[in-house]
Amino acid sequence: MQLMLLTLPTGTTVRLRPIEPEDKRLLSLGLKTLSPETAMRxxxxxxxxxxASELRYLTEVDQVDHIALVAVDALLGSLIGVxxxxxxxxxxxxxxxxxxxxxxxxGLGRRLIDELAERAAAHGIERFSGTMLATNRGAVRLMRGFGTHVERDLIADGVREIVVQLPLSTRVLTPMH
Ligand SMILES: CC(C)(COP(=O)(O)OP(=O)(O)OC[C@H]1O[C@@H](n2cnc3c(N)ncnc32)[C@H](O)[C@@H]1OP(=O)(O)O)[C@@H](O)C(=O)NCCC(=O)NCCS
Structure with a gap:
């Protein structure tokens, strides 16, 4: 399993790694630490x-059609992001x-999706779609600033759907003949 360490401006050392079936408790505890606004978003x-079935779905992933990464406090072992x-x-x-x-x-959200995009591209994914509250400025900025090209950006009933192409640098290019 690959491990990546990075240090946040606060000095917290964060470990990024693929999610594992053993992370069910980590996810449950992590959810309880989120503010209602963050959980809602x-x-x-x-x-x-x-x-129990949600936890199975969220942690027992194949890392091909469902790729999931966690960011964990390297010292405390607590969940920071998914x-x-x-x-x-x-x-x-x-x-x-x-x-x-x-x-x-x-910068952690951006770092996590960059890593996710590299892994997704290796399995033939060329675009990410995201659904968010239309008022969620952070998520909109994260999505729109991420891809090489925004293919769709629609708002309906207070929900915004954005589809972006993955950056070319992460995509597996087919050689030209
Ligand atoms: C959205 C979220 C994942 C962003 O992660 P993050 O680590 O805070 O974001 P980053 O620091 O990597 O910043 C990414 C970009 O978003 C911008 N951003 C982040 N939060 C923002 C906010 N509240 N308002 C405006 N812009 C914001 C940053 O300025 C940055 O923009 P830039 O790349 O143009 O400089 C995080 O705020 C979050 O968990 N929100 C609640 C859950 C959620 O909204 N999930 C998305 C829908 S599934």
Whole structure:
């Protein structure tokens, strides 16, 4: 398993790694530390706990059609963030990301989706789609600033859907003949 370490401006050392089936408790505890606003922005509902089947879905992933990474406090072992993408068509994956409130706006969300994009591209994903509250400026900025090209950006009923092409640098290019 690959491990990546990075240091936040606060001095916190963060370990990025693929999610594992053993992370169910980590996820459950992490959800309880989120502010209601952050949980609402991530799940588009007032989520306070996961069912057993939700935890299985969220942690028992194949890292091909469902790729998920966690950011963990390297010292304390507690959850700082999660990013995942789930393939919804052969070349498109639905993106979801959450960073715990104390660590937002430190570049971690961007770092996690960059890493996710590299892994997704290696499995044939060419675009990410994201669904967010239309008022969620952070998520909109994260999505729109990420891809090489915004293919779709629609707002309906207070929800915004953005589809971006993955940066060319992460995509597996087919040689020209
Ligand atoms: C959205 C979220 C994942 C961003 O992660 P983050 O680590 O805070 O973001 P980063 O520090 O990597 O910043 C990424 C960009 O978003 C911008 N941004 C982040 N939070 C912002 C906010 N609250 N308002 C405006 N811009 C914001 C940053 O300025 C940065 O922009 P830039 O690349 O143009 O400089 C995080 O705020 C979060 O977990 N929010 C709640 C859950 C959520 O909204 N998930 C997305 C829908 S699934």
């Amino acid at each position: 991530r799940f588009l509902t007032l989520k306070t706990s996961f069912s 990013a995942r993408c789930v393939r919804v068509s052969p070349d498109t994956a639905e993106l979801a990301v959450v960073i715990g409130d104390p660590w937002q706006r430190m």
